[in-house]
Amino acid sequence: EPEVTQTPSHQVTQMGQEVILRCVPISNHLYFYWYRQILGQKVEFLVSFYNNEISEKSEIFDDQFSVERPDGSNFTLKIRSTKLEDSAMYFCASKGVGANVLTFGAGSRLTVL
Amino acid sequence: GESVGLHLPTLSVQEGDNSIINCAYSNSASDYFIWYKQESGKGPQFIIDIRSNMDKRQGQRVTVLLNKTVKHLSLQIAATQPGDSAVYFCHSSGNMLTFGGGTRLMVKP
Numbered sequence: 587e588p589e590v591t592q593t594p595s596h597q598v599t600q601m602g603q604e605v606i607l608r609c610v611p612i613s614n615h616l617y618f619y620w621y622r623q624i625l626g627q628k629v630e631f632l633v634s635f636y637n638n639e640i641s642e643k644s645e646i647f648d649d650q651f652s653v654e655r656p657d658g659s660n661f662t663l664k665i666r667s668t669k670l671e672d673s674a675m676y677f678c679a680s681k682g683v684g685a686n687v688l689t690f691g692a693g694s695r696l697t698v699l
Numbered sequence: 700g701e702s703v704g705l706h707l708p709t710l711s712v713q714e715g716d717n718s719i720i721n722c723a724y725s726n727s728a729s730d731y732f733i734w735y736k737q738e739s740g741k742g743p744q745f746i747i748d749i750r751s752n753m754d755k756r757q758g759q760r761v762t763v764l765l766n767k768t769v770k771h772l773s774l775q776i777a778a779t780q781p782g783d784s785a786v787y788f789c790h791s792s793g794n795m796l797t798f799g800g801g802t803r804l805m806v807k808p
Contacts, residue, residue: 590742628788628801629737629743629788629801677742677743679742686731686733686748686792687733687745687748688735688743688745688790689745690735690742690743690744691742692740692741692742693740693741693742
């Protein structure tokens with residue numbers, strides 16, 4: 587069964603450092619998403635991406651965040667200067683054209699010290 | 700804007716009993732609803748969906764009920780098993796972006 591793959595599974599970084607989280611969506615999907623989940627809390631939307639541009643973004647997705655689809659398979663989330671409060675699980679998801687169901691990756695745990 | 704929320708943050712049931720997880724939504728224009736299950740350390744996974752022109756849909760041991768009059772969605776799990784222990788989220792196509800807070804289902808042996 588096709589799956590969304592995320593790397594790394596866990597990253598520990600120092601405050602102020604740049605972090606890039608990588609995702610390989612399902613190959614025939616065209617809609618891509620990043621969500622985050624702080625420990626014990628709900629899943630929060632960050633950004634959606636379609637046709638090589640951001641479709642929507644939340645208030646969380648400020649200037650410190652950026653997304654990119656550098657090639658035909660990867661979808662990345664970059665945090666330029668991490669803060670302690672960026673510590674969370676980050677989930678990538680993708681969706682096919684005309685579909686309603688999101689397929690999520692297993693997540694990348696980010697720990698900012 | 701739409702809000703998608705859940706009534707109960709934690710539900711504890713005995714193994715073998717039936718579980719009912721509830722969700723409220725506010726956007727009456729939503730036409731598609733999805734339940735996701737998130738096991739510990741994993742991403743949410745699709746369980747079952749229902750369109751707004753239906754009021755009930757059954758899967759394997761799971762049933763989703765939709766009451767559009769009161770904007771309420773429920774997930775029923777028959778004969779709950781330890782493997783059902785997880786956080787369950789409802790999600791509305793009216794806003795693909797918002798998840799409810801989640802209900803943690805704990806199954807007691």
